[in-house]
Amino acid sequence: xxxxxxxxxxxxxxxxxxxxKTNTMAREGVxxxxxxxxxxxxxxxxxxxxxxxxxxxxxxxxPPQAEAVLRDAVACGADExxxxxxxxxxxxxxxxxxxTLGKAIEKVAPFDLILCGKQAIDGDTAxxxxxxxxxxxxxxxxxxxxxxGLVNGVLSLQRLMDDGYDEVEIPLPGLLTVVKEINExxxxxxxxxxxxxxxxxxKFTATDIxxxxxxxxxxxxxxxxxxxxxxxxxGERAMLEGTVDEQVEQLLNKLEPYL
Amino acid sequence: xxxxxxxxxxxIVDIARQITDETIIPQRAELDEKExxxxxxxxxxxxxDLLGLYIPEExxxxxxxxxxxxxxxxxxxxxCVAIATSFAASALGAYPILLSGSExxxxxxxxxxxxxxxxxxxxxxxxxxxxxxxxxxxxxxxxGDEWVLNxxxxxxxNAGEAQIYxxxxxxxxxxxxxxxxxxxxxxxxxxxxxxxxxxxxxxxxSSTCELIFKDCRIPKxxxxxxxxxxxxxxxxxxxxSRPGIAILGVGLGQAALDEAATYAKQRVQxxxxxxxxxxxxxxxxxxxxxxxxxxxxxxxxxxxxxxHPKDMxxxxxxxxxxxxxxxxxxxxxxxxxMGGYGYMREYPVxxxxxxxxILQIYEGTNQxxxxxxxxELNKEYT
Numbered sequence: 328x329x330x331x332x333x334x335x336x337x338x339x340x341x342x343x344x345x346x347x348k349t350n351t352m353a354r355e356g357v358x359x360x361x362x363x364x365x366x367x368x369x370x371x372x373x374x375x376x377x378x379x380x381x382x383x384x385x386x387x388x389x390p391p392q393a394e395a396v397l398r399d400a401v402a403c404g405a406d407e408x409x410x411x412x413x414x415x416x417x418x419x420x421x422x423x424x425x426x427t428l429g430k431a432i433e434k435v436a437p438f439d440l441i442l443c444g445k446q447a448i449d450g451d452t453a454x455x456x457x458x459x460x461x462x463x464x465x466x467x468x469x470x471x472x473x474x475x476g477l478v479n480g481v482l483s484l485q486r487l488m489d490d491g492y493d494e495v496e497i498p499l500p501g502l503l504t505v506v507k508e509i510n511e512x513x514x515x516x517x518x519x520x521x522x523x524x525x526x527x528x529x530k531f532t533a534t535d536i537x538x539x540x541x542x543x544x545x546x547x548x549x550x551x552x553x554x555x556x557x558x559x560x561x562g563e564r565a566m567l568e569g570t571v572d573e574q575v576e577q578l579l580n581k582l583e584p585y586l
Numbered sequence: 587x588x589x590x591x592x593x594x595x596x597x598i599v600d601i602a603r604q605i606t607d608e609t610i611i612p613q614r615a616e617l618d619e620k621e622x623x624x625x626x627x628x629x630x631x632x633x634x635d636l637l638g639l640y641i642p643e644e645x646x647x648x649x650x651x652x653x654x655x656x657x658x659x660x661x662x663x664x665x666c667v668a669i670a671t672s673f674a675a676s677a678l679g680a681y682p683i684l685l686s687g688s689e690x691x692x693x694x695x696x697x698x699x700x701x702x703x704x705x706x707x708x709x710x711x712x713x714x715x716x717x718x719x720x721x722x723x724x725x726x727x728x729x730g731d732e733w734v735l736n737x738x739x740x741x742x743x744n745a746g747e748a749q750i751y752x753x754x755x756x757x758x759x760x761x762x763x764x765x766x767x768x769x770x771x772x773x774x775x776x777x778x779x780x781x782x783x784x785x786x787x788x789x790x791x792s793s794t795c796e797l798i799f800k801d802c803r804i805p806k807x808x809x810x811x812x813x814x815x816x817x818x819x820x821x822x823x824x825x826x827s828r829p830g831i832a833i834l835g836v837g838l839g840q841a842a843l844d845e846a847a848t849y850a851k852q853r854v855q856x857x858x859x860x861x862x863x864x865x866x867x868x869x870x871x872x873x874x875x876x877x878x879x880x881x882x883x884x885x886x887x888x889x890x891x892x893x894h895p896k897d898m899x900x901x902x903x904x905x906x907x908x909x910x911x912x913x914x915x916x917x918x919x920x921x922x923x924m925g926g927y928g929y930m931r932e933y934p935v936x937x938x939x940x941x942x943x944i945l946q947i948y949e950g951t952n953q954x955x956x957x958x959x960x961x962e963l964n965k966e967y968t
Contacts, residue, residue, distance in 0.1 A: 514604045517635035517648060520597045 328381040328439045328477075328499075330372040331432055333459065334365040334400055336393040337449040361396040364444025366403075368505045370512040371474065372442050373404035379477065382406045384435055388416060388428055394528055401523035402515035409435055413532040418545030421454040427543050428455070429462030430536040440482070441502040445470055456504035467502035468495055472509050587878060589885060591657070598654055601634050602661035610665030617668070617791035618937055621783070623747050624669045624791055631662075631673060632702025640677060641684070645696030651892040652826060656833045656884060663837025664844075667941035668791035670837070672705075674830045675743035675792070678949075679706025681823040682752040682768050686811030691770065695750055707748035709739040709771075709797050710820060717954045719754075719820065720763055724799060726755035731806045733769060735777070735799040743948075745795035746780040749773045752823075753797070754816050766816030770808045777802030788940035824950060825898035829888040831949045832905040835913030835942070836884055839877040842913075842920035842938045846870060849924050849933075860923075869923055873916045880909035900962040903955035910945035911952060917942040 338357040361369075372383045385400040387393045388411040397408035411431040419427060432441070441460070446453035453469070460467030472487040480499050485492040487506050497503070515523075533543055541547060565581070567574040591599065609627055617624055631637050640655045641647025648654070655677065662670035680699045683691055683706075698704040715721035724737025735755055742751075751771045758765035771778055781796030811819055847870055850861035860866050887905035891898045917939040921928035928935045946952045 514608070514630065514634050515601060516633060517597060517601060517639075519635075520601065521594070524593070 328379045330383050331438045331441045332369045332372045332385045333443045334385050334387045335362045335447045336389050336396045337362045337447055340448050361399055362444050362447045366512045367507050367509050368442040368444050369400050370510045397528055398523040401526055402519040409529045411531045415533045415544050420548035420550045421452050422549045423543050423547035425458035425462045428459050430538050431531050434536050439499045443504045445504045445506050460502040465500050466497050468497050469504045471503040471505045598657050602658040606661045606665035614666040621790045623793050637702045638700025641696050641700045645692050647700040653888040656829050656888045659830050660833045660837040663834035664841040667834050667838055668789035670834050671789050671792045676705045678708040678827050679752045682810050682819045685822050686819045704749040706750040707744035709742045709751050709753040711740050713740050722756055724755040726757050732803045735802040737799050739797040741794050742797050747793045757813050763817045764814045767813050768810040768816045768819050775804050789944050825902045828902040828906040829884055832884045832909035835909035835945050836881045839913045839916040842917045843873045845935050846920040846923040869919050876912045880912045884909050899958055903958040907952045907955040913942040913945050
């Protein structure tokens with residue numbers, strides 16, 4: 328089974344600060360790490376490879392320094408690494424990112440499964456996994472918490488829900504986004520680290536993947552970030568008293584103006 | 587201090603540190619309290635390729651030397667001496683096979699030890715044979731194509747958890763030390779069993795039991811090396827392995843200093859953090875000096891041993907004595923710096939002090955080490 332894992336380099340959440348002047352995330356001097364959910368996706372891919380054979384290829388879209396997370400992924404069991412990097416990709420929102428990743432993955436190799444973390448801890452959109460599946464026209468399941476079987480090219484799994492889990496099946500090729508409950512990621516191995524040091528990472532530019540210039544980076548993005556700010560708590564609190572019926576009555580009265 | 591490690595050696599340190607910080611330290615108090623063997627943590631260490639660090643590549647290991655295993659053990663010792671001991675004891679059980687075993691024997695056992703599929707243990711000590719190894723009473727008698735072992739080994743680390751045991755037994759009583767031989771006994775061999783788990787003062791997450799051989803029959807080819815070579819293999823094994831115990835003292839001492847210094851910065855008495863008092867500063871300074879001196883000695887000894895396999899004893903014994911006596915002193919002082927808090931089980935230094943004691947006792951007591959050093963000096967100054 329050939330698996331592609333999408334990974335993103337993000338600022339370490341232990342060290343997140345907002346620039347008080349610009350209200351944007353201060354990235355200078357902040358250590359970068361592999362997005363924690365992507366680490367679980369990678370671990371699951373390596374486990375599937377150990378069980379069923381095949382290869383694990385990690386793909387990251389980002390600046391040249393994102394190579395560090397790709398090498399980290401190889402140290403933890405990935406076989407090949409692809410960096411999708413070009414100045415023209417800068418400023419991409421999830422719409423442009425899924426387009427770019429989709430184009431890149433079509434170039435990488437035939438695959439049976441794509442694994443993504445459920446979301447990145449910096450943007451927190453949770454849109455790239457599902458968006459990518461749509462771009463590649465393959466089925467997807469979000470929030471996978473356990474893979475339970477693989478029979479005749481159909482993967483069965485549990486999808487985490489607020490109140491339990493669903494048992495679902497997905498025909499391959501397909502895409503899953505995973506939650507952290509799915510596994511406990513391993514630490515890098517010595518042989519993995521040595522391989523990671525030597526491995527040459529494939530690099531794809533906009534031209535290499537045949538991307539349409541209007542669909543990538545800022546021009547290809549349908550959303551623009553106007554302002555980033557930490558929300559200020561402004562709500563009011565009220566204790567409703569009386570019998571349950573009276574409290575419901577009072578609550579409805581309060582909600583009515585907003586309906 | 588910078589010891590100018592190679593990139594590869596630094597990788598070993600980084601991986602061992604990550605396992606220690608993320609896996610060992612969060613679990614050590616509970617494992618100690620429950621006296622539970624850290625099977626999963628050892629599997630993590632195996633998966634990271636560190637269990638086979640010292641095993642040659644042709645037998646599925648990494649092919650590193652004694653210095654590489656010292657680097658890994660320093661980190662594990664910083665986390666938990668019990669878990670580090672389980673790791674080190676498997677190496678101790680594997681060394682006799684690596685040193686004196688046949689090619690077939692190495693091919694048969696070493697890949698499993700390297701991958702963690704099977705753990706090893708070393709069985710020398712008996713009720714009447716500790717520091718004086720010539721008191722061994724376990725016997726092995728050849729009967730057709732099988733050796734038949736009878737006797738009881740005591741305080742065997744990894745007993746009950748290991749599947750491969752390197753066992754010393756007497757094959758010819760009339761020859762004294764030259765009548766001892768070593769054998770591989772597997773946990774499934776008929777007539778072999780383990781006694782109940784011993785209750786210990788420290789390293790409680792490690793397993794220590796008796797091994798009982800009652801007409802235990804093993805195939806003839808389980809003899810390690812030649813008959814009568816047992817003591818030579820034992821001595822070489824211990825010379826090779828002692829820096830691994832010494833470095834546990836360094837890791838443990840460092841952990842105790844880290845705790846004590848962090849506490850001393852936070853603890854306020856008489857309106858000031860106690861680290862600003864000279865009485866505390868001098869204690870911390872002495873701890874730091876002794877730890878660094880021990881580290882330098884162990885690193886140097888490990889490198890010397892790797893380069894001079896015929897001249898190991900003195901360097902091996904010196905680093906073991908120095909670093910483990912240091913660990914006892916430094917952990918005791920760490921408890922003192924932390925006062926009443928240090929004595930409470932809620933803080934990790936009381937466990938460190940309990941764990942330190944065994945380092946002065948096992949793999950040859952520190953008194954025996956001084957004997958070895960003294961005898962070597964006696965030979966040198968002819």
